[in-house]
Amino acid sequence: EVQLVQSGAEVKKPGESLRISCRGSGYSFTNYWIGWVRQMPGRGLEWVGIINPADSETRYSPSFQGQVIISVDKSISTAYLQWSTLKASDTAIYFCARRPNFYFYMDVWGKGTTVTVSS
């Protein structure tokens, strides 16, 4: 079964750092890009960025450029989204999703990681 398994919920304080993960299974990990999508409480979907596990080529939404880092370890089929300095406004659910090469949609989604940033 094709799956994206995301790491568990996190509760952090403002100023702390964080890295969440997304592990792919049931398919060839390097044949699909992995994207990240934010959903703030009660709000819609926002595209954060995307990475190609084959060569680590990464693209960011201008809204998130410089705010987060997307990385990948293809040896363990895992993509990451990290923050060096969290803010309360980073509180949201973060979904990872798979994008097939040569296509421009997300066909498989993880269940989401809830990140809560509060003092």
Added chain:
Amino acid sequence: EMVLTQSPGTLSLSPGDRATVSCRASQPVNAQYFAWYQQKVGQAPRLLIYGASSRATGVPDRFSGSGSGTDFSLTISGLEPQDFAVYYCQQYGSSQWTFGQGTKLEI
């Protein structure tokens, strides 16, 4: 910057009705780069339509998509109880993905 505007914001219908959700882009979109997703409460989004009109694997044929240029639509014929959810359009262009703000389909 590309902006996708969905209408209506909320759609109130009954099971058996026909639902139409519209998505207007601020610039022309390549239809091959356009998709629709469904999100139920507490769940991840689910791909419904890609390439503007192709149904994803396992999506019932009561779901259909159409459109080109700047105007796209999602139609659900014969609403089932499980179809009441939030629907998002999405496009790709200039190495960026953009989502619409969502349309809530409520009973």
